[in-house]
Amino acid sequence: MKFEHKPVMLEEVIAGLKIQPGGIYVDCTLGGAGHSSEIVRRLDKTGLLIGLDQDREALTAAAQCLADYGDRVKLIKNNFTKLPRVLETLNIEKVDGILYDLGVSSYQLDNPARGFSYMHDGPLDMRMNPETGLTAKNLVNELPVNELSKIIKTYGEERWASRIAEFIDKERQKTEIRTTGQLVEIIKKAIPAGARRQGPHPAKRTFQALRIAVNNELHILENAFENGIKHLRPGGRICVITFHSLEDRITKDVFKKAAKSCICPPEIPVCTCGKHREVKIITTRPIVPTEAELLNNPRSRSAKLRIAEKLPVLKR
Secondary structure, eight states: OOOOOOOTTHHHHHHHHTOOTTOEEEESSOTTSHHHHHHHHTOOTTOEEEEEESOHHHHHHHHHHTGGGGGGEEEEESOGGGHHHHHHHTTOOOEEEEEEEOSOOHHHHHOGGGOOOSSSOOBSOOOSSTTSSOOHHHHHHHSOHHHHHHHHHHHHOOTTHHHHHHHHHHHHTTSOOOBHHHHHHHHHHHSOHHHHSSSSOTTHHHHHHHHHHHTTTTTTHHHHHHHHHHTEEEEEEEEEEESSHHHHHHHHHHHHHHTOSOOSOTTOSSOOSOOOOOEEESOSSOBOOOHHHHHHOGGGTTOEEEEEEEOOOOOO
């Protein structure tokens, strides 16, 4: 299957990064290099693009896409939580821009073998890195009902979470749930017919919740963004595209915290925390896709882009 990546809000991301021809830029979620190919196209021979992805198939596709740029590109198989270690290995202390395009790629969704989609029958997997870790099949068949319900409710914001978890438990006592098709049918039975007639596909929220849990997507974000900001040079930009309200909230909170100059309790008359403003928030409200993009790429409909710029350190 061909690895295709339709980049979300491409023009807005490129403008947000304020690309300098000789700069160093990191695409922390490389995918099929949709964003990266536009970033590197704007670099001269002194510039560098670093692409990270934990999916070997994505890296292979990106390498083919970016082959013409030679030494201007370094592609590394790793999770973006390891960014500090990656930069240290490359002997790079600061970079000029970092992009995080969160969520799942179109290739991963459309490839039944990866088990992300409720639209295709395949193995119940959902791992971004299919070489390691627990699968969605492990969670669905092994988690206690209350934990499974909590995951579906918290990460999927699914009102029928408890009922879905109960139906899953009833079914897994008869036979192991191995495929996405099996899970979809269980979810359809669990959600009352009237509730299924409106809104998105009945399995959408549960599949989203399981994917987030399998890949630990939310718990890693705060530390990852803080490390990203730490490795930006003054004037450098961090761009984050989210597809989930919880992802967006974490991004907003990290940016807001980094933009504060003091976090001392209000009752303390003199600042003792020593904190300085790290960033200037560029997007007071997130940028969302245009109507034209929504028509061309319906999967972009929940996307939000937030941007912040690193400030110079002021001496106290």
